Amino acid sequence: MSDSLRGRTVAFLMSNSGVEQAELTAPRDAVAEAGATVVLLAPEKDTIQAFTHDVEKADTFQADEAVKDADPAAYDLLVLPGGTTNPDKLRLDTDAVDFVRRFVAAGKPVAAICHGPWTLVEAGVVEGKTLTSWPSLRTDITNAGGEWRDGEALVDPANGWTLITSRKPDDLAAFTKKIVDTLSS
Template sequence: MTQPTTTSDVLRGRTVAFLMANSGVEEIELTGPRDAVTDAGATAVLLAPEKATIQAFENDTDTAGTFHADHAVADADPADYDLLVLPGGTTNPDALRLDQEAVDFVRRFVRTGKPVAAICHGPWTLVEAGVLSGKTLASWPSLKTDITNAGSEWVDVEVQVCPANGWTLITSRNPDDVPAFADTIVKTLT
């Protein structure tokens, strides 16, 4: 497995948004990429429907750490961020799909042409935003039908980078892929 890049200033001046529900994010799918970008000098900003506590989980059922949202997604501007990360966890993107502000933020972010990264169940929010047509991506296997129905090609690979349609999409399948996923995010921003 590829180890995350840890050069201390390669991403200095870059800001990465992490969008998640206030409950349900898979902890390693948040902390792995967050730590990789901050270790590389970027600023990580946590966005959620409410500027409040974010409860993370391990394997969807075991309570893990808590984090604090830096901003409510309704108050966030895609222009302020260089890359958007959509971590997984089954209930996390399922909740985001029902939050119109989150879905609208994703649509607006994609329109900027900046890169988006999604892991595991994270692509569900992209499906809901209607931005996946013509893309090739990896995800948790149960999303294959949703991704295909959204006009995309699903692949079973550790990391998929797809530059189609004027914006780069970085995707991975599951928590085991986090090191390669995080490394690809850092490399994309350098």
């Protein structure tokens, strides 16, 4: 186990009713193994249901805190896992969208995978950023002023905050490495 993230706290923001399990657990495990403290945020401090491919119910997780009560100053990085259900529900939750906006305004790094950037689009923070995602978000991202690129894992440090993005579960190894490397530096 590395101690490269010792003393760092990483927030994961998810809806209570559906997150792609691999896109939660792979980055969660990577930052925890590197020594970070992990906090699970959701609209309600209640159970979070994970899924495999948005279809099959997987494990459940307990939210550590309701996002409305969370302070961006308490965290060093925000991770937005995907699946289609998770970001679709989050972008309709005003507390979640506000938290993302405040996190970005504080200049803190954000990592989003698959459909996770939908929440960033809703928060109005992708303008001038270069990012990747699941291909179907390309139009949403470009309409919001971002530049979409097809890539395994991208890091954009422009505009006062760092954005780490990835396309899909097959890219999780590259995504988690970029997260740990970026937060370690």
